[in-house]
Amino acid sequence: MAIRTFTGSEGSIYSATNDVNWQEEQIAFVMAILGMDIDAIDTVTIDEIIETSRALFDVSILNSAIKPILVGGKVASDSGADSSVEGKNYRHASESWIAAQKVQLEEVVRRNFHWRHLAKGVM
């Protein structure tokens, strides 16, 4: 790679090829983190990547085993046995942290996938 300079007559100095190469490296990085086959990078869809992420980091839905609830003026643990008095679902701190990592991976790979698609359109 080298810096390219426009001084008035060079025409376009944007390189779609270099752009695609960088985006693919980043997409492959996330695929590897998710345990996906990076050889599939030419055919993988963003849906497959996101679904793999959601399966690996299964913390998308709030479904606590113990749900704090106020019963008769006293805090109790609703185990969900009585569906008429459901307590509050929450994420454990550790689940919340893992969820943040999942969101981060997905945010980054969505960007790279989007940029790669557009850059390929310029090639």
Added chain:
Amino acid sequence: MAVQFGVSDLFRKNVVALELTKTRHTEMDNFRTGARADFYNHGKNYVAALNPDKRAIAGAHDPYFMMHEVCADVHPEWEAHIWTSAAMRMFLIDMANPTDILFTGPEGCRHTMELCGDSSTNVTFLNSMDFAILEDWWPTSPDMSALNPKYSVCDMEDIEDGSLAGTFDYIEAHFAHVMGVDSKISDAYLNLLKPGGTMVVLCTGAYKGLYRNQTMIHHNYYEPNMALLNRSDLDVTHYPIDPGYTVIQRPAS
């Protein structure tokens, strides 16, 4: 038809800011009649022609990727929100008066193109879709062409491999370009600064999301921000205004 948004006081305050602001760029670079309007219309058509797969950005929480579409047909409160951010960006650059600048997500406007036409300033862009749009746009504008812009472009690999370390005294980077799944990319950006140089990272507050989250340290922008903060050789200031700015300065020595 204007794009419809849910609005809040956070946006309305920018309407006041817009009404009470006057700079030499106010008329030339406003969204409705100036160079920016022309740029965003051009960008909207450019991106549409590439047939974007919107499944990739289905999260829709990142306005950056809808910027050209939104700004080409802008809601007044959104216009004020973007303008306020843009005015701050221009102000910070003018204050720093840099010689060697790197932009990752340049906006097509008179301010940017004047920098490119200024022989005392070396402007470098990141090889990105934002640059592709800018490069496709300015030759279509007689006003911008008359500025005789000159500039360079570098690839992300140039940034990551360290070959540009210590090159720039001003970097304006969008967090979307700086943030990766680890701190390797952000470290590479920080290494680009000359002693005494300044880097402004835009949208480090996740478009306010970082400030609203019940438990901030569990927001996914927390660790990337910490990657900026953890460098002991730099001064890092996070401004929690609008989408969030982080201003990073490398001491002169």
